[in-house]
Amino acid sequence: MRKLIEFKNIVKDFNGNLVLKGINLTIHENEFVTLLGPSGCGKTTLLRILGGFIPQTSGEVYFENIEISNVPPYKREINTVFQRYALFPHMNVYDNVAFGLRIKKQSENIIKQKVEKMLKLVGLEGFGDRAVTLMSGGQQQRVAIARALVNEPMVLLLDEPLGALDLKLRKEMQHELKKIQKEVGITFIYVTHDQEEALTMSDNIVVMNNGEIQQIGGPTDIYNEPQNRFVADFIGESNIIEGTMLDDFSVSFDGATFECVDNGFTEGEEVDIVVRPEDLDIVPLEMGKMAGVVRSSLFKGVHYEIVVETEFREWIIHTTDNAEVDKRVGLHFFPEDLHIMSKLRTY
Amino acid sequence: MVGVKKNRWFAPLAIGSVLLFFYLPILIMMIFSFNDSRSLTGWSGFSTQWYEALFKDREMMKAVYTTITIALASTLVATFMGTITAIGISKSRKLIKELILTVNNFPILNPEIVTAIGLMLLFSSLSITKGFYTMLIAHIIFSTPYVILSVLPKLRQLDADTAEAALDLGATPWQALFKVIIPQIMPGVVSGALIAFTMSFDDFVISYFVTGNGVKNISILVYTMSKRINPTINALSTILVVIITFALILINVVPNMKKKERISIE
Numbered sequence: 050m051r052k053l054i055e056f057k058n059i060v061k062d063f064n065g066n067l068v069l070k071g072i073n074l075t076i077h078e079n080e081f082v083t084l085l086g087p088s089g090c091g092k093t094t095l096l097r098i099l100g101g102f103i104p105q106t107s108g109e110v111y112f113e114n115i116e117i118s119n120v121p122p123y124k125r126e127i128n129t130v131f132q133r134y135a136l137f138p139h140m141n142v143y144d145n146v147a148f149g150l151r152i153k154k155q156s157e158n159i160i161k162q163k164v165e166k167m168l169k170l171v172g173l174e175g176f177g178d179r180a181v182t183l184m185s186g187g188q189q190q191r192v193a194i195a196r197a198l199v200n201e202p203m204v205l206l207l208d209e210p211l212g213a214l215d216l217k218l219r220k221e222m223q224h225e226l227k228k229i230q231k232e233v234g235i236t237f238i239y240v241t242h243d244q245e246e247a248l249t250m251s252d253n254i255v256v257m258n259n260g261e262i263q264q265i266g267g268p269t270d271i272y273n274e275p276q277n278r279f280v281a282d283f284i285g286e287s288n289i290i291e292g293t294m295l296d297d298f299s300v301s302f303d304g305a306t307f308e309c310v311d312n313g314f315t316e317g318e319e320v321d322i323v324v325r326p327e328d329l330d331i332v333p334l335e336m337g338k339m340a341g342v343v344r345s346s347l348f349k350g351v352h353y354e355i356v357v358e359t360e361f362r363e364w365i366i367h368t369t370d371n372a373e374v375d376k377r378v379g380l381h382f383f384p385e386d387l388h389i390m391s392k393l394r395t396y
Numbered sequence: 397m398v399g400v401k402k403n404r405w406f407a408p409l410a411i412g413s414v415l416l417f418f419y420l421p422i423l424i425m426m427i428f429s430f431n432d433s434r435s436l437t438g439w440s441g442f443s444t445q446w447y448e449a450l451f452k453d454r455e456m457m458k459a460v461y462t463t464i465t466i467a468l469a470s471t472l473v474a475t476f477m478g479t480i481t482a483i484g485i486s487k488s489r490k491l492i493k494e495l496i497l498t499v500n501n502f503p504i505l506n507p508e509i510v511t512a513i514g515l516m517l518l519f520s521s522l523s524i525t526k527g528f529y530t531m532l533i534a535h536i537i538f539s540t541p542y543v544i545l546s547v548l549p550k551l552r553q554l555d556a557d558t559a560e561a562a563l564d565l566g567a568t569p570w571q572a573l574f575k576v577i578i579p580q581i582m583p584g585v586v587s588g589a590l591i592a593f594t595m596s597f598d599d600f601v602i603s604y605f606v607t608g609n610g611v612k613n614i615s616i617l618v619y620t621m622s623k624r625i626n627p628t629i630n631a632l633s634t635i636l637v638v639i640i641t642f643a644l645i646l647i648n649v650v651p652n653m654k655k656k657e658r659i660s661i662e
Contacts, residue, residue: 102560122563129564135557139579149565
């Protein structure tokens with residue numbers, strides 16, 4: 050895939066508050082990239098720098114290998130879907146969507162065709178005459194997407210676009226956005242703090258924290274091979290424990306030694322170990338690698354969330370079989386279920 | 397409840413007397429504009445002679461013309477300046493915003509006579525000949541702060557992202573201003589313009605001090621009528637009341653009609 054956007058050493062300083070600490074990131078054509086992180090991690094700031102709404106303190110932004118820091122937002126081939134939609138309240142749906150094309154002085158005939166095609170794409174056929182202020186959040190969201198996409202930008206920026214919608218509508222829109230992205234075949238850069246949203250939609254996820262990139266990778270990589278404690282903790286639920294690497298394929302924690310599939314650490318290196326709750330199994334006491342007592346069991350719909358207390362800590366386990374509270378059980382896992390992360394390694 | 401009898405006549409009576417108190421003077425003035433005699437208090441029969449006299453009175457017609465030209469021109473300039481300034485204020489840092497707002501409120505709170513004397517002294521010390529243009533400048537000066545004050549609340553309600561959205565969609569900053577921001581703050585701009593127009597139309601104190609060369613607006617003419625007030629002024633006032641009534645009806649009814657249209661489409 051062709052390289053489309055490149056951030057080089059982007060630093061953003063808001064009155065002494067370092068929001069971005071040297072971001073290096075490359076984004077390719079037709080990618081669905083998600084910037085994921087907790088609020089205040091700098092993801093929206095990075096998006097606004099790309100949109101041209103705020104200048105970076107230092108560093109360069111390349112768009113098709115051309116530095117664009119001094120290009121004003123209205124000359125960038127980028128369109129944005131804003132967090133609170135920012136629809137024009139004094140215009141109806143049609144005029145909102147037609148705005149960008151009218152600025153470009155296209156003929157009303159062509160505008161009509163393009164707007165109607167776009168309204169169809171977002172499922173708002175026949176809604177052109179509606180006042181945007183009288184539409185539901187989900188509908189306003191669709192208008193905002195249509196208004197941006199009708200300009201045929203090379204990149205669409207989406208700043209937490211589903212944040213204001215209820216859960217069911219959000220899930221629907223997730224699938225629809227992914228579908229739209231495949232249909233129009235352009236790069237989507239999506240900002241969210243919702244890890245599930247990121248895992249569902251993205252080709253690539255950029256996990257950010259404190260103005261730094263923590264990890265870049267596909268959804269499965271990020272989930273299964275988190276590179277540090279922050280990523281493991283932020284993406285999905287996990288048991289994170291501290292241990293010592295004894296040798297290649299051998300790690301020690303909680304007073305015992307376990308076989309694992311990781312190598313390349315120095316002998317005796319302190320490490321963080323992630324065990325996903327769904328990788329742990331509750332088995333009869335004598336078959337387990339560890340022993341503990343069931344402390345609680347919560348029904349979560351698809352699975353039970355069970356807490357088992359061992360001599361050293363509490364483990365969270367997700368399983369479809371319930372377990373009796375106060376029962377002594379064994380815990381079982383396979384060597385590949387232990388994900389070992391160096392304490393030193395950040396991205 | 398015991399002992400309290402609801403009097404269903406009290407509310408209509410109260411509002412009726414208040415309205416009567418407000419409008420009786422205007423009504424009397426309108427009636428006497430059709431009086432047959434010169435008397436301002438004794439009715440002697442119907443006639444339209446004062447209207448004829450009004451349109452024949454060259455001095456009076458000149459004053460009407462001056463008043464309307466100055467009101468229109470000063471409203472136009474004050475509305476433009478006030479709107480642009482308000483937009484600038486809304487985008488400024490807090491300190492600058494408060495500073496400019498304080499400076500803006502000063503002429504509003506200042507007694508008019510102080511502004512008037514100040515302007516007179518300014519024009520005199522710069523040896524500018526007083527007349528039509530000094531009056532126009534003075535009217536622009538005292539009505540601009542009102543426009544700013546009426547536009548600012550609309551800007552506060554404005555979704556700041558819409559301006560960014562316009563830029564994002566390819567609009568230059570000027571296009572964003574005229575196509576997105578101004579349409580949204582239009583109600584504030586219109587009410588600011590109306591205030592500016594009325595302020596200018598009936599201003600006496602400041603106009604009196606900054607005019608010269610025999611340029612008079614209606615207020616100056618009436619206040620300085622050498623002979624005693626004659627009923628032509630009643631005729632003029634009646635015409636103004638009718639014009640204002642029509643304007644108010646227009647302003648209040650037209651937007652409602654548009655709204656209804658929109659709802660019926662949906």
